[in-house]
Amino acid sequence: MRQFVLWALACARFQVDESGGDCFTLRAPEDRPSLFNGASSVRFTFGEHAGPTTEHVTLDSRMFQWVLKQLGESDNQRHSVPNDYPQSIHEIGPKLFEAYKVDSGSVQLAGCALEDRPLLRVTVRSTEASSGESRLRHRFFTPDGGRVSNELAETLGADELVPAIQFRRSLADADVQQWISVARTANAPGVESAESSGAADEFLAATVVWLKYADGKLRFTIGEQNVELPFAGWARLLARGLQEPPPYVCPLSGLRSHHLQATDDGRITVAEAIAACEVSGRRVLAVELKTCEVTGKRVLADLLHTCPVTERRMLETAMAECGMCKQRVSESAIKHDRCVACRGLTPIRKEQARLARVLGEYPKLDRWRSWKLAETATVYILEADSLWRRLLLIVNKETLDIQHVATASRFGKTWLPLDPAEYPDQIGQRSLSGVV
């Protein structure tokens, strides 16, 4: 009521001064020297306790009727703006920035445009059929005739307006009239059943309210890198922190957050997407860490090795050297200094494919007998006998390169590694690719 009357008087170009004690003084302009009561100034109030010289403005008062008449005669009521609204993007920045936490970095506006968008405010006198009580109500509409909740409109400041003739040319009068008639239809009794049931609405006024809408981009900078985030919303909501700015959506992890951080290699993401390698301490994207299948630690992928025996991925610390084949394998695969493969050697005949392939490559080995073989992911483990000695041969499955050779006495348990210099003597030359 108060805001409506003050807005209406402003539209009709009257000067109103606050005169304290919830009272206002209305002064007649020079071109209209007398007011509704013939005086050149009127003291009025919206409060209950009007004195004998003060007009009490209610919906039924003569002053209110007079104000409506002045408003109707004014051509100044078509466009309005809230009396307090962000006028520059600099009013929006601070609250927007507050919404983000950027570790070791900063956030700034990377461009923002403020656009004026219209809402239609229709004001009615709504009278309850049962009680006969009247109330002033505003209703707000989008350009397509949709309703905007009073709560949102009030948060946007659309209930405390001042006339804005600068928007006179922003919309043709005919378009405004059309909008008003659509809104009045939508506002007819029976349409808004919950609100207007049993109430008769009398149209009092309509004005186009121009509100600033912001459309821009934020730039987050950490170190040498930066990322951008588009945002949009009513400038007043953004400036007052009433609309939560959008979270940054990390394209690397898909996670959303208002907390940004950089990985150790400088990639910007959200804090929730970062994890530290449990061995190196290096901070990377959590999705880039792999699990050691023995310790369960989350670590950088290049710190994991595949055990050739169990074929599980594990940290070096979870591995040990097999006393026989000298391969590094999972500690859990070793028993009595022998890995699972070395403990599982089984007899094989010379004509069987895997052994035949090795003997074909190293013909001199053919003099050994009683061959046994085991296989890991990467090597063949071969054992053979002669009259007095035993031979242990570790051969790369793919290349057939010799990786390790050892000998033992016929019945001894200790394998003595053979110096690679002795390979030609003991193993002979590779038939195709020369001396090993």
Ligand SMILES: [Zn+2]
């Ligand atoms: Zn072994």
